[in-house]
Every structure is written in C-alpha cells, then in structure tokens.
Amino acid sequence: MFDTAFKLMLRRLGLLLVLYTLLRLLFYIFNPAEFAGADAVKLLFAFAHGLRFDVAAILIINSVFILLSLSPVGNTLHPTYQRVLKWVFILCNAPFIALAIVDVEFFKFIGRRTSNELFSITGDITSQLIQLLGYYWYLTLGFVLLVLGLARAFPKAPALPSPAPKVWLRGLRLVLVAGFVVLGIRGGLQLKPLRPSHAFVVEPAALGHLTLNSPFTFIKGIGQTTLEQKNYFGTEQELLQALQFDPQKYNQAQGTAEKQNVVIIILESFAAEYVGALNNGQGYTPFLDSLATQGVLFRDAFANGRKSIESLPSILAGMPSLMPEPFITSPYQANEIYGLGTILQQEGYHTAMFHGAANGSMGFNNFAIRAGMQEYYGLDEYPSSLRKQDFDGQWGIFDEPYLQYVSKELTGFQQPFMATLFTLSSHQPYTIPDKYKGRFPKGELEIHESIGYADHALRQFFKSAARQPWYENTLFILTADHTQKSINPAYQNELGNFRVPLLLFHPGKNLESIDAGRVAQHADIPATVVDFLQVKTDKLLPFSKSLFDTVTTGNAILYNGSSYLLVQPEVVTMLNQDDALQFYTFPDLAPASPAPQAEQLLKAQVQYFRNGLVNNRLYFWKEF
Incomplete structure (x- = not known):
C-alpha cells in the first residue's frame, strides 16, 4: 500500500504545501498594512487555517497528477514515465503559482483575492501585457525562480524502489485515495463544501484574505453563474417597506424639470486618502481642495466597489457591486436596467460619455449605451492628428489634453446635456507628460505624482469650461472610481x-443647504441628479438616495468579497454569506450593540439585489 510510488506522490504534494505557505508569507510581506490589526497569535492561526484551503486547491489542481502517479497498471516508476509525471506536475501548477504571485500586487487594487474577474479583463491584460511585465518585473522574476526551484526540488524516484503491490491492491488504493481527495477538496465532512467565506472566522476580518489562497478563490469563481436567492421577507410589499423605498416618490414630484446641464467626472484612483480637504490639508489635490470650498464635499463618501469596472453601474444606474463578478460582465448584464442617461433622454437631454482609453476597455462603451448614453467618445474618437502626441504610451490620452478636448466637445452639444467623463492618467503605471516631471510632489507612493498631474488637468478643464456658455448652468459631480494603495493607517x-x-x-x-456630514455613496448619484432636476421617474433603484434629501442621514452598502456592510452614521452592520450578523460603531469599527432597524435594511437590500438579478425583476413594482 505504502510503496515507493505512493510515498513519492505524498512528498511531491507536500512540497506544494510548503510552496503555498511560502506564497502566503509573500502575500503578507507585500500587504502588511492590511493585517496591522492582528497580533502574532491571530496571524499564526491564519497561516495554520490556510492549510485547509491549500490542501483543497492542491488536490483540485493535481487530480490528474495523482491519478497518473497511482495508476493501477504499468510501471509508474519507469524513468520515462517519471519524466512525464514531472512535466504534468510543473505544467499543472505553474499557472496557479503565477496567479498567486500576481495577487500579491493585484490585491492592493481590488481588496480581495482574485476570483473569476480575470476573465472579464483578459482583453485589457493582453493589450497591456508588455508594459505590465516590465513594470512588475520582480513578480515575473519571482515566478520564474519559484517554478525553477519547484522543478529542481521535485523528489526523484530512488534507483532501487520497493516492489509495487498487486494490480488489484493498487486499484483499491486508488479508490481509497480518490475518496480522501474528494474529502480534502470539500474541506472536511461539514454540510457545505469549503468556500471562501469559511476563511473569515476571526477578527479582524481582513485575516480571511491571508487565510485564503488565490488558486482556491479563482477555481471557486469558475462557473459561478447564479446568485443564491435570499428570502428574509415573505412578500414584495414587505420587502419594499423594509427597503424604506417608495418607487413613486420622484414620479409624483411637484414642479417643472429644470433644464440644467449635468457633468459627472470620475477621477481614476482618487482615494479619499489623497485629498487634502479630507485630511486636514495633507494631500495631493490642491485644485480639488479649492473647489470643495465652493461646493459640497461629503466627508463620509464611499465607492460601491473596488474596481473601475464596478464604478459605472453604481454611478450611472444606482447599481452597487454586491457580487464577486462585476455587473458589466456578469450573467445578469442583459437584465432590464435603466441608467441615468435613459431617464434624462426622456426629458430631452443630450447624453454622452468620454473615456480616453481604447474603445471597449472594461466594457465601458457597451455599458454606457445600456445606461442611456447616446454617444461614446473613446480613443477612436479622439482627433487622429493629436492622438500620437497626446498618447501616454500605455492606456490612452493624457488627462490634460483629453479634458480640454472634452470641454470643447461639450460646447458643441445642444443644451441641456448630461455627460460623464472618466480620467485615466492616475492609473498604473502612473505616467505623466515629460514636461511635468518634477513639478508635482512625489509623495510616498508612486501614484501620488500622477494624482497631482490629474488634479492639475482638472484645474485646466475648469478654467476652460468657465469660459463656455454652458458652464453657469451646470451641476458638476466629482468622485473617484475606487481607492488605491494606502499608507495612512x-x-x-x-x-x-x-x-x-x-x-x-x-x-x-x-x-449650502446640503448636509456634508451625511453618509454618501456612488449609488446615490442617479437620485441626486433626478431630485436636483425635478425629473419625474419611477425607474430609480432602492439603493439610490438623493443627497439633497434633508430628511435621511444616508447610508452606503458595500461588499468586501465575503460579507455585506451597511454603513450608517450610527452603526456599521455586517452580514456574511451564512447570514451571521455583526455590528460596529461608525467610524472607528468598535463592537456595538445589535441594531434591529439596520439589520432589516441590510437584509432587505441584499434580498432585493440577489433576487432582483436572478429573476430579472429589479423593477417589480411596475407590475403592481
């Protein structure tokens, strides 16, 4: 039973277990701030608990290798057969080692281990592969060294192996091993198979990301096509009541729609951490800070996602990102949904979106159409005579020339118009024009200098826009698509x-009548615009609350990859995938007493989101 072939297989799989622990250590070294709240005991527990997920991933990836290693027939210790086994071993594991290596940096951008979102950005990765390999050369080097080390450490068969068992014993052994493999993959004898949410069992919750490994979360993400429905509330009327939502609120609005223009500016990676006006003057955005003194800057505002591709549905349709896969690439992307552009078109608005990257990047062009944008201006629409000189060499047009181009195009639009502008210069690799090198503060992170350049481009845009006839008649909404790297605890x-x-x-x-202290989120933007313009509609989603509403204190709903969080001025409510609840104070996240009303609202939003997408009935009230 325990012959040479079996012992060899165990040693080789054990080598992978050591490698996965090394990769977890590497992940921790690259992201120490994420786990700063955990003491040594909890860190050790995360590493030990992670072995459970490592075993599951290793067994899934190496199932063919295990089968070939314990084949009931033939001489599996023959030198040629062993060479084939070695190649199977390396080729099966190398892609997942690469995934784990990439995730030590990608985690900084999305805040969770990689799942199936890689499938949704494959085109962007392919088009930027050369620069990504050059920029993250150390990851490439690390991958090569690890694979070479794995090949070199691959245990070899002894010159004088022990006699192989009889064929029937080898067959029986393979069946028994297959049973243990299934048990290891499902993570034990518990009712539900092992899943990413099982990693989040200790505080701080961030340790769950350390416990997990990227191959496991990626594999678990493959084939995820449907959300599990929730039924916290028995009827749709009860659900609407718990949502604290009246779908006819704006449809019954009094008054005549104001024909004001609307310009939504989405600033790439402008995390609140970089904005001086939100950090006692310490930041890299002098123009945005100055603009904040003339407008209303919300002190507690949240993106509803961690990636650019997740921001557009929130901002343009009030659809937060509450599932592992972005809405734009999910199986629900063809569901009935009404964007802000669709609503305003019915009021005679000219609608457009501007993004200086390649057309098709992150599916923005297609979603913009879904959201009611009549026109999409991407890299292809930028004047060909200027494209070469203004191209940043990586993603698209530098912010300063592109924003000047947008200002000119808006002047040619018939009023009223609604336009969305998405910047890009503060995206990795944070390229700025040569003439501005050394002009903006370098800061402590690579992104800081490009934030300064993007802020300068924004200043020049407003200088140009202020001279245009549409400027005084325009509501500007400025936000960021998501956060980025952090150095501020x-x-x-x-x-x-x-x-x-x-x-x-x-x-x-x-x-000035707006409460800048209320909780705000991306999903509030559609209702805010509708309220400001006094547009009548019943096509807003329950997540969207007008920032002009002086009655409510606002809330934000977030998804961190394993749990839902409802942020309110008094309390933060967390609901995990097993329906367990936790409550924290806001904003310091200290344990708090249960808040039944917050619990009801969070459960209502989760049920509405999941069931509404699965059944394609986000606007079910239209059937009443």
Missing part, C-alpha cells in the same frame, strides 16, 4: 478601502 480598514471623495459643485447655485 486611518484608511487601512474595511471602510477605508471604499472611501472616495464625492463633491457637488454648481457655479450658478448655492448648495
């Missing part, structure tokens, strides 16, 4: 990962 927590600036500014109107 105040932002290195579950909420800090989602904190972004959100600014309302109107050169021709006083907005």
